[in-house]
Amino acid sequence: MRIRRRVRQDPGRDLSPAASAADIAAVRAAIVAARGAGDDVPIGAVVLSPDGTPLASARNAREELGDPTAHAEILALRAASEIYGDGWRLEGCTLAVTLEPCTMCAGALVMARVSKLVFGAWEPKTGAVGSLWDVVRDRRLSHRAEVVGGVLQAECAALLEDFFHGQRGNRTG
Numbered sequence: 672m673r674i675r676r677r678v679r680q681d682p683g684r685d686l687s688p689a690a691s692a693a694d695i696a697a698v699r700a701a702i703v704a705a706r707g708a709g710d711d712v713p714i715g716a717v718v719l720s721p722d723g724t725p726l727a728s729a730r731n732a733r734e735e736l737g738d739p740t741a742h743a744e745i746l747a748l749r750a751a752s753e754i755y756g757d758g759w760r761l762e763g764c765t766l767a768v769t770l771e772p773c774t775m776c777a778g779a780l781v782m783a784r785v786s787k788l789v790f791g792a793w794e795p796k797t798g799a800v801g802s803l804w805d806v807v808r809d810r811r812l813s814h815r816a817e818v819v820g821g822v823l824q825a826e827c828a829a830l831l832e833d834f835f836h837g838q839r840g841n842r843t844g
């Protein structure tokens with residue numbers, strides 16, 4: 672329980688190892704993917720193969736597609752599994768996203784057997800990788816991804832702040 676209390680105060684300090692140059696580059700690619708989201712909250716995601724080759728990128732398209740599951744992570748995982756491997760498994764792959772994933776996306780990356788998650792800003796309201804829950808590293812799961820959070824946090828948070836400043840009344844869940 673001591674750990675849980677610390678997580679709430681400062682998840683970044685306690686749960687994440689230092690970001691590598693590759694982690695930073697991956698989040699930077701996710702930031703690029705987030706741009707141009709129109710009415711959608713600008714959240715971007717990329718999937719990298721085990722050797723670091725970008726397989727797919729996507730931005731949140733919930734409004735555009737009228738689909739509650741069209742989060743950036745889900746769209747990027749779907750696109751990556753179409754071109755990588757022999758089915759749905761993304762073993763050895765990295766998912767990079769600008770915002771701490773929600774429960775749905777954290778669950779999806781575990782189901783896809785993604786090996787590493789790198790994300791930008793912490794999401795204290797809905798985050799499921801250390802903030803509210805830790806779906807990805809639950810000890811009861813046989814597959815647990817490595818996690819690096821808080822990478823380029825200020826830049827990733829600024830994407831969202833700029834969007835909400837420009838779009839008063841448009842709320843995210």
Ligand SMILES: [Zn+2]
Nearest residue numbers: 742773775776
């Ligand atoms: Zn999500």
